[in-house]
Amino acid sequence: MTIGASLSLLLPSAFVKLSSPSLASLSPPARLRIIASGAFHNLLMWVVLVLLISSPIGKLGWRLLGYADVGAYGRVVTGFDDDSDLQGYLPFGSLITKLDDISLNSTTDVWTRHLTQSTQSTAAAPGWCIGQDSYLSAPSTCCSSSSHDTPPSSFACFSSRCLDPLSVMNRGHARCISLSDCASEQVCVMLDERESLLRITFLPEPRDRNSKSQVVVWRGPRIEVYEQVRVGTMLPGTFTPLWLPDLTGVFFEYLATIALSLYFFNLLPLPYLDGVQLLDALLDYISAATSGPSARYSLSPDIELDAIEAGSSERMTGRSWSTRTRSRWKERLTWTLRVYTIVMSVTYIVLGMVEWIIRR
Template sequence: MLSCGLAITFLLPSAFVSLPAARLEQLPPRVRLRIVSSGCFHNFVFLCLLLLLSAALSKASFTPIWVLFQDASALGKVVIGVDYDSPLATHLPVGTLITKIDDFSMAATSLDDPWDHYLLSPFSGYLQGWCASESLQNKASAPSCASIGAYSCFISKADETEQYELDPIDIFTGNLARCNSSTGCASSSSCVVPRRDQHLVRISVLRNSTSIEDTVVWKGPKEEIWEQVQVGNLRPRFPFVSYKLPRLASAFFEYMKIANLSLYLVNMLPIAALDGHQSLAALSQLFYGRVSEGVESIDLEALNNSTRRCVDSWVSSTGRRNNTYKPALREDTVIPKPCRRLAFPQREW
C-alpha cells in the first residue's frame, strides 16, 4: 500500500487506498477483481445497513429511542423549531404541543401527516361558527365590512350578506358557544364565522409548563405557518436532550444513504480514474484468459504428435532407451537445447 486517506468531493465523503500498480497487475485476474471491487462492495453493504437501521428507528418497538423520547403523536405536533424572524417565534416556543389548527386535529390519524395535509390544502377548517352576542356585534358592525387594524370581517352562517367587523381574539378566546347555525344560539346572538379572504388561522396549543390549552391567532396564509414552523412527533424525556436530535439523526442517515448510493454507482462506471475501469479490465482478462488457455491446450496436443527429439532422451534403433548413445554429428550440426518434459505419452523412435 502506497497511501491512504479521506476525501470530500462535492460534499460526498470518501476513503481511498493507493496500491502499487505494477504489483497489482501481476496478480491473477480473480484476485485483482476482488481487490478493486472491494470499495464498491463496502458502499453497497453500508447502504443496506443504513436502510435496515432507518427501518428499525421508525418502529415503535425500537427501545433506544424511547429511552430518551416519548411519542406525542396521539396528542398533536411538537414544535422543534421556528424561523427566528417569524412573528410566531415568541408565541410558539420550542417544545410547544400544537393540538389543533382551526377545527382540524393534529393528532395522528389515518393520514400520513395531518400537519402537511391541512396547511398545504385549500380546505377551511371552520366546521362550526361562534355565537356572537349583540354586545360584540354592536361593538363594531357595518353593512359593508372593511377589516381595519385588529378587526376582521366575519359573516353570518345563515346569511353571508350579513357582515361584521369583530376582533378575532374576542371571538376565538372568549369561550363563546359553538354553533352550526343561528338557531343553535340565543335569540340575541348570531352564528358567525371568519370570511374566507381574511385568512384567519386559530392555533390551539399546550405549553410545557401547563396543561391549559391556549390559542394563538395567525392572520395570513396557512402555507406560511408550514414554512416557518418545524414540527415533530417526539418530546424529550430529559431537559438536556435536544428536540432537534431526531430530525438531525434522520437527516444524517438520509445523507449517508445518498452518499453511499452515489459512490457505489459512480465508482462502477468504466472510467479510467474509477474502480469500474479496473474491474472491467480484470473481468475481460478473466474471461479472455480462459479462452486463450483453451487455445493453448489445443496447441500442446498438436505438439504431442510432432517428431521433436530431446537431447536428454535419445532412443536407440532397437526400441530401448539408451542414455549413453550419442549419434555421430558433423561439425556444422546444431545441437538443440534440452526441452522440458511434457506430461504427454512419449513416442518411441
C-alpha cells in the same frame, strides 16, 4: 492487497485495493465483485441509516435516554427559522395538538398534509357564536372583493362583517353550524373562505397535567408555518435537552444522503473513480459471455515468422480477427461513455451555478 477503514468528521468509510496486475489477472466476475465493493458499502450504509431513522429501533434508543414519543398525539416545537414571526408565540418544547379543527391525534401525518395541501376550504368548518350587538356594530369594508387586494388589517371577514379573529377564535366562544346552535341574542358567524387564517392549538407545558391549551392565530400562507417551524415527535424529560433528537435526526439524514450520493457517484465512469474499472470489467464480462472465455488471438500453424514481425493479419483466423474488432469497439465505447459523462457532469455543474446566481 490493501484493506483499510477510516473515520473522517464522523463519516465512516472503508476500502479494498488490489495491485493492477493482480486485479487484471482475475476473471471479469471476480473483478466486478471487488470493484463494486466500495459502492456496495455506500448502499449498505444508506440502508442501515434509513432503518435507524424510520424504524422503531431509533425511537427505542430515545426512550432509554428519557424521551417520550408523542407522535400519535401531536408535534413538539423544537425550533424556528430566524425570520419566523411565531417565535414569540409558540414556546420551545410546547406540544401542538390541533391545526384548525383537525386533531393531530392520528396515525397519519396531519401536520404535513394540512399545511402543504394546495387548497384550503373553510366552507364546511364550524362557526362561532358571538353577541348579536357586536356583530351588527362591526363594519363590512374588509369583506369587499377589492379589499382583499390590499394589505390585510387586524380584522378578518366573518359572515360579511369585519371582526377581530383573536376575539372570535380565542375567547372560548361556542362553536356552531347554524343559528339554532347559538343562544338567544347571539349569531353564528363563519370565517370567509378567502381568509388565510390558521388556528394552532398547543400545550405550553405538555409534561404538566394542569397545563391548559392555548391558541395562536396565524395569518398568511400555511406552507410558511411548515417551512418556518421545526417540529419533532420526541418530548424530552426533565434533564434531557430538547435539541438533541432534532440535531441527531438532521445529522443522520445528511449522512444517509451523502452515502447514497457516493454510491451513484462512484459508479460514474470518470477518471480516478471505481466506475471506470467497473465499466471495463463489465464489458469484458459481456464479451466473454458472447464469445466464450477461449476467444484469444490465434495464429494458423503455417504462418511465417516474417509475417508475424511485419504485423500481417492476412493469415489470422476468423476468431482472432473478431477479437481484435471487439477490442476496438470496447475502447471506443469506453472512451465515448467517459467523455459523455464528463460533458454531462460539467453541464450540470454550470447550470447549477447559473441557477444559484439567478436566485441570489
